[in-house]
Amino acid sequence: xxxxLILIVSLxxxxxxxxxxxxxxxxxxxxxxxxxxxxxxAVAEHTETLNTLMDKLFATGWxxxxxxxxxxxSKEITRGSTSVKGWPDxxxxxxxxxxxxxxxTDSQNYTIKTTVFKDVKREDYVKHIDKKNYREKFTVxxxxxxxxxxxxxxxxxxxxxxFNPIEVIFANINSEYIxxxxxxxxxxxxxxxxxxxxxSNRFMRIxxxxxxxxxxxxxxxxxxxxxxxxxxxGFGEDISYDWNQVYSMDNDRLTVLYTKKNQQVDSLxxxxxxxxxxxxxxxxxxxxxxxxxxxxxxAEMVVEFDYGD
Amino acid sequence: MEENVQQEGFVDEAMPxxxxxxxxxxxxxxxxxxxxxxRDYVFFSLAQFASSAVTGLVxxxxxxxxxxxxSIPATQVGVMFxxxxxxxxxxxxxxxxxxxxxxxxxxxxxxxLFFGAIPxxxxxxxxxxxxxxxxxGSTTAKxxxxxxxxxxxxxxxxxxxxxxxxxxxxxxxxxxxRAKIISISRILGSIGEQSALVLIxxxxxxxxxxxxxxxxxxxxxxxxxxxxxxxxxAKFIKERLEPTDRTPSTLEGFKYLFKNxxxxxxxxxxxxxxxxxxxxxMIIYVVSYIYNNGxxxxxxxxxxxxxxxxxxxxxxxxxxxxxxKKLFIFATIWHSIGLAIIFxxxxxxxxxxxxxxxxMFAAMIPVGILNVIPHLMATDTLDYWEDKxxxxxxxxxxxxxxxxxxxxxxxxxxVMSYLLVYFGFSQALPFLSDHTPVQSDFTKFGLFAIYxxxxxxxxxxxxxxxxxxxxxxxxxxxxxxxxxxxxxEEAKRLEGLAVEGETxxxxxxxxxxxxxxxxxxxxxxxxxxxxxxxxVKESLLVAxxxxxxxxxxxxxxxxxxxxxxxxxxxxxxxxxxxxPIxxxxxxxTAKPKTVKSEKAEDVxxxx
Numbered sequence: 001x002x003x004x005l006i007l008i009v010s011l012x013x014x015x016x017x018x019x020x021x022x023x024x025x026x027x028x029x030x031x032x033x034x035x036x037x038x039x040x041x042a043v044a045e046h047t048e049t050l051n052t053l054m055d056k057l058f059a060t061g062w063x064x065x066x067x068x069x070x071x072x073x074s075k076e077i078t079r080g081s082t083s084v085k086g087w088p089d090x091x092x093x094x095x096x097x098x099x100x101x102x103x104x105t106d107s108q109n110y111t112i113k114t115t116v117f118k119d120v121k122r123e124d125y126v127k128h129i130d131k132k133n134y135r136e137k138f139t140v141x142x143x144x145x146x147x148x149x150x151x152x153x154x155x156x157x158x159x160x161x162x163f164n165p166i167e168v169i170f171a172n173i174n175s176e177y178i179x180x181x182x183x184x185x186x187x188x189x190x191x192x193x194x195x196x197x198x199x200s201n202r203f204m205r206i207x208x209x210x211x212x213x214x215x216x217x218x219x220x221x222x223x224x225x226x227x228x229x230x231x232x233x234g235f236g237e238d239i240s241y242d243w244n245q246v247y248s249m250d251n252d253r254l255t256v257l258y259t260k261k262n263q264q265v266d267s268l269x270x271x272x273x274x275x276x277x278x279x280x281x282x283x284x285x286x287x288x289x290x291x292x293x294x295x296x297x298x299a300e301m302v303v304e305f306d307y308g309d
Numbered sequence: 310m311e312e313n314v315q316q317e318g319f320v321d322e323a324m325p326x327x328x329x330x331x332x333x334x335x336x337x338x339x340x341x342x343x344x345x346x347x348r349d350y351v352f353f354s355l356a357q358f359a360s361s362a363v364t365g366l367v368x369x370x371x372x373x374x375x376x377x378x379x380s381i382p383a384t385q386v387g388v389m390f391x392x393x394x395x396x397x398x399x400x401x402x403x404x405x406x407x408x409x410x411x412x413x414x415x416x417x418x419x420x421x422l423f424f425g426a427i428p429x430x431x432x433x434x435x436x437x438x439x440x441x442x443x444x445x446g447s448t449t450a451k452x453x454x455x456x457x458x459x460x461x462x463x464x465x466x467x468x469x470x471x472x473x474x475x476x477x478x479x480x481x482x483x484x485x486x487r488a489k490i491i492s493i494s495r496i497l498g499s500i501g502e503q504s505a506l507v508l509i510x511x512x513x514x515x516x517x518x519x520x521x522x523x524x525x526x527x528x529x530x531x532x533x534x535x536x537x538x539x540x541x542x543a544k545f546i547k548e549r550l551e552p553t554d555r556t557p558s559t560l561e562g563f564k565y566l567f568k569n570x571x572x573x574x575x576x577x578x579x580x581x582x583x584x585x586x587x588x589x590x591m592i593i594y595v596v597s598y599i600y601n602n603g604x605x606x607x608x609x610x611x612x613x614x615x616x617x618x619x620x621x622x623x624x625x626x627x628x629x630x631x632x633x634k635k636l637f638i639f640a641t642i643w644h645s646i647g648l649a650i651i652f653x654x655x656x657x658x659x660x661x662x663x664x665x666x667x668x669m670f671a672a673m674i675p676v677g678i679l680n681v682i683p684h685l686m687a688t689d690t691l692d693y694w695e696d697k698x699x700x701x702x703x704x705x706x707x708x709x710x711x712x713x714x715x716x717x718x719x720x721x722x723x724v725m726s727y728l729l730v731y732f733g734f735s736q737a738l739p740f741l742s743d744h745t746p747v748q749s750d751f752t753k754f755g756l757f758a759i760y761x762x763x764x765x766x767x768x769x770x771x772x773x774x775x776x777x778x779x780x781x782x783x784x785x786x787x788x789x790x791x792x793x794x795x796x797x798e799e800a801k802r803l804e805g806l807a808v809e810g811e812t813x814x815x816x817x818x819x820x821x822x823x824x825x826x827x828x829x830x831x832x833x834x835x836x837x838x839x840x841x842x843x844x845v846k847e848s849l850l851v852a853x854x855x856x857x858x859x860x861x862x863x864x865x866x867x868x869x870x871x872x873x874x875x876x877x878x879x880x881x882x883x884x885x886x887x888x889p890i891x892x893x894x895x896x897x898t899a900k901p902k903t904v905k906s907e908k909a910e911d912v913x914x915x916x
Contacts, residue, residue: 008400012460126601130660203751205733237382237448240740255733255749269749275741294741302750 032235049204053258057265058170061105062305067129068165069097071122072297079247079278082289086278093122099135100165108151114144114160169268169303204256211241212248219246243277243291251275251295267304274298345486348545350493353476356422356542357494358501359535360473363433365502366531367462368586370509370524371436372722373593375455376729378521379442380739385452387726389459394719397463401715404471405708416548418472418479423543425469430536432462437528439521448739463715469539474707479548495681496621503614505531510607518603519743565705571780572690572706576713578637578774579683583717584767585644585676587725588669589613591760594729598748598756600662608666613673620677624685627678633686634781638772640675640682647672648765655757684710689780689788696788728759 073091080086097120101113117138128137144158211219211231219231232241241249251273257266277293372390375381411417435441436458442451477490508530512523566573589610596605620640627636651668659665687710694700732755737744748756780788 008403009464012396012464013457015456015460123601132658203731203733234447237380237739251738253735253749255751257751267751269751271747271749273746292741294743298747300747 035236049263050256052263053256053265054170056263057305058107060264060307062307063101063103064303064305065099065101066165066301066303067097067099068163068168068299068301069095069125069129070297070299071095071125077276077278077296079276080289081279085280085289086276087280087294094119095122095125097125097129098160098163102165104166108148110148110166112146112159112165114146114163116141116143116160165301165303168270168301202258202260204258206254206256208250208252210250210252211246212250213245214247216247241293243293246293247277249275249293264307265305267302269303270299270301272299343486345480345490349480349547350490352542352545353480353490354494354497355538356473356476356546357498358504359538359542360470361498361501362504362531363429363535364466364470366505366528367433367436368718369502369505369590370527370593371459372590372726374437374521374524376726376734376736377597378439378524379451380737381442381448381451381455383726383729383734383736385448386455387723389452389456390722390726391719393456393460393463394715394722396460397467397715397719399712400464400467401471401712402705402708404467405475405705408472408475416479418476418548419543419546421468421472422539425465426536426539426543429462429465429469430532432458432465433535434525434528434532436462437524437532439525467711471708471711473539473542474711476546476548480546491684492621492625492681495684496618499614499618499621499677499680503610506607506610506614510604513603513606520603566709569690569694571693571778572687572709574774574778575683575686575690576709578771578778579710579713580717580720581771581774582641582679582768583721583724584764584770585679586718586721587759587764588648588673588676588761590721590725591756594734594756595760596662597745599660599753602662605662608662609669612666612670613676616670616673617677617680620674620679621681622677623674624678624681628682628685632781632785633682633689634775634778636678637682637686637775640678641768641772644672644675644679645765645768647675648761648768652758652761652765655761686778686780689785692785692788692792693780696791725759728755728763732756732759 071093072095074094075088075091077088077091078086097117099115099117101115102110104110115135118141120138128134131137142160144160146157146159146164147154148157213219213231230242231245232239234240253269253271255269255271257268258264259266273295274297275293276296277291278296279289280292281287282290372386375386376383408417408421411420413420415423441454445451445454477494480486480490505527508527509523512526513520516523516526566576592606592609592613593603596609597603624636627639631639647668651665651672654668655665687706691706733749733752734756735746735748735752737746
């Protein structure tokens with residue numbers, strides 16, 4: 001019986017070792033090439049779908065009420081230095097947000113009502129925002145109305161600091177945006193698509209990441225520019241960044257729910273993270289300052305479309 | 310005193326049966342004799358508590374740890390869980406057979422606990438050490454480490470778990486006592502399962518929601534205390550039933566599964582109950598990503614755990630009102646309806662965490678019932694098989710139940726990890742210090758659906774095999790009636806074989822099979838050697854005067870058989886008198902350690 005036990009344990013270990021060897025048998029370069037080739041193929045495959053969806057969305061009338069929120073920290077976060085903390089203590093999460101009521105007829109004719117609320121603590125925002133009567137739970141700061149008729153805004157039209165959600169929606173979902181910001185301009189970005197089956201609709205996820213150097217320039221992934229390789233090593237799940245070189249990063253995520261049958265967008269969710277590298281205390285025991293990176297602010301917007309049918 | 314003790318469910322002193330002459334015992338006395346002491350209950354429950362604490366930690370938190378704390382892709386984790394748990398499930402029956410074949414001075418179960426507990430605990434700690442994963446860097450290395458450690462953990466889990474589950478079956482021959490110790494230890498076990506919850510809540514508060522380090526601290530506490538409790542259990546629990554000489558083959562377990570159709574139906578049904586485990590496994594996701602507050606976990610999980618315990622306690626009472634089959638169906642539907650109500654209330658805006666927690670309390674009561682009923686049904690299938698064939702396969706049955714549990718758990722993690730991917734669950738970016746991505750609304754909806762409506766619907770599938778399950782109501786009553794008569798007859802017979810005041814009657818049960826064999830051999834010896842009776846008698850006379858060793862084995866065997874023949878007749882007379890004389894032991898018979906056996910050896914030596 002001992003033999004059988006040894007046999008079982010040996011088999012299990014063999015499976016583990018074989019799997020490890022199998023996974024690791026390709027060279028890193030080959031795997032990297034394969035990874036980006038798959039990304040390119042995914043872009044090509046889904047660009048058409050996205051174009052069709054967008055064309056239909058902006059050619060159809062719809063209504064929607066939604067919130068755009070930006071969460072930030074109450075104290076300013078800087079990079080700091082080896083002797084100065086970049087992340088201040090007792091930094092509290094706050095959320096600035098505004099609600100939009102949109103009646104969209106076509107790209108030349110629509111109305112946007114904007115309600116700006118006073119900033120609240122993140123925990124209070126989360127506590128109430130999913131409730132139907134959330135507007136009653138927060139303090140309104142100001143309101144605006146923007147009306148576009150035949151491509152011209154009316155005289156009293158106003159947007160809060162020029163923020164037009166229609167442009168945000170359009171810019172994010174348009175395949176040009178993806179091509180411009182996804183892979184061609186900055187190859188360091190990650191592109192991730194998930195198009196899974198659902199009974200009534202489909203789910204698509206697009207993720208992009210842009211990396212910036214100390215001058216605020218986007219770092220591109222160019223096979224011929226070896227110098228730029230100093231910003232990161234690896235790829236995909238295993239990518240790691242040299243925070244001495246990378247100062248900041250944008251991490252964007254767009255989720256689209258759509259009905260396959262009539263190619264109609266049901267909802268889209270835009271999520272954007274601002275990431276910064278900064279000096280902070282290593283831990284409570286080792287209080288020396290080390291360079292780390294984390295999210296210092298994020299924007300979120302979930303738009304559900306009501307086509308009135 | 311004895312009656313009071315029995316009413317309370319515990320026996321705290323030496324068993325009176327050992328001091329009472331067996332001849333004065335009624336049928337009821339025979340059937341109700343107690344063997345377990347308080348320390349058996351305490352230490353077995355402690356061991357069960359420890360074992361459940363470790364399995365509760367791994368089953369409830371490892372998926373979250375892998376996917377969120379160390380950023381291993383969910384699909385990779387899902388595949389690993391599925392494959393390794395099927396592996397693990399298959400080695401359970403093998404372990405059952407290994408246990409059945411084990412003969413040591415400590416018994417056949419306890420040695421595995423002695424040697425397996427500490428490595429199991431150490432491995433549990435290693436699996437939850439975030440620093441090991443971060444030192445590895447690449448996902449491939451993390452995945453390989455995950456596979457190796459989890460497979461080893463599973464193998465050690467079988468080495469420790471199977472003997473632990475089998476201990477009640479050898480701790481007492483009294484079925485009521487067994488049921489009691491199982492019931493008490495399962496309640497303690499379910500508390501043990503929640504120990505990880507209490508610890509994680511505590512450590513999250515202390516570390517201010519630092520998940521990786523909280524998980525490591527939790528694993529350290531459980532990984533150290535768990536083996537200590539298991540070792541204490543192994544030290545103090547007694548194996549009272551001696552093993553028979555029959556050692557089943559490895560394949561026998563699997564054959565039994567397909568021969569006993571009722572058991573097969575039960576296993577199939579139970580395999581399909583894995584969806585139910587989504588509820589507890591999803592709590593951490595729901596509180597972290599929907600309610601954005603990890604410390605709410607205890608508020609969600611504890612009422613459910615208490616409700617589950619209530620369910621376990623009321624299960625025996627409900628079983629008096631309806632048979633196991635109906636109760637299984639009733640509890641499954643109750644659970645599904647409860648979960649569906651929570652989902653629909655959430656959909657129409659009832660998203661308050663306190664409302665969900667309260668409603669979940671009501672929905673989780675049947676889970677306790679469903680934790681107990683399959684085990685009672687498994688014992689029904691044992692009775693059914695015994696009634697049908699005369700064999701009783703506890704070891705195989707419970708190792709297959711364990712297999713079912715592990716395979717089911719593997720399915721749970723596999724399906725759950727794919728559902729997380731399907732609903733677009735965003736994992737933390739591995740290159741950031743403490744990244745907690747906000748999940749999209751679609752994902753949040755999905756997380757709540759996995760928590761409620763998905764298990765609610767899929768749970769109902771487990772009812773289908775049970776619809777074909779026949780061991781209920783009248784049929785089971787008939788089977789149990791026949792077995793009761795059979796057992797009473799055996800008890801009476803064994804009562805006669807017990808040595809007055811020196812051993813307990815039921816310890817003889819362990820030798821029943823051996824004694825039956827002896828009698829058969831005696832009978833055969835009688836018939837076969839009738840022709841040479843005179844010659845044998847002469848040789849016996851010579852042997853009595855001068856017990857010289859025969860030169861040839863065959864001669865010795867003949868002499869022993871003939872002697873056994875005489876002894877058998879003598880023994881049968883002695884049964885009626887006061888001192889039973891055990892027949893000579895056949896070669897295949899194991900060596901029981903009971904006083905009776907020692908006496909038999911003495912008799913043999915005397916001769």
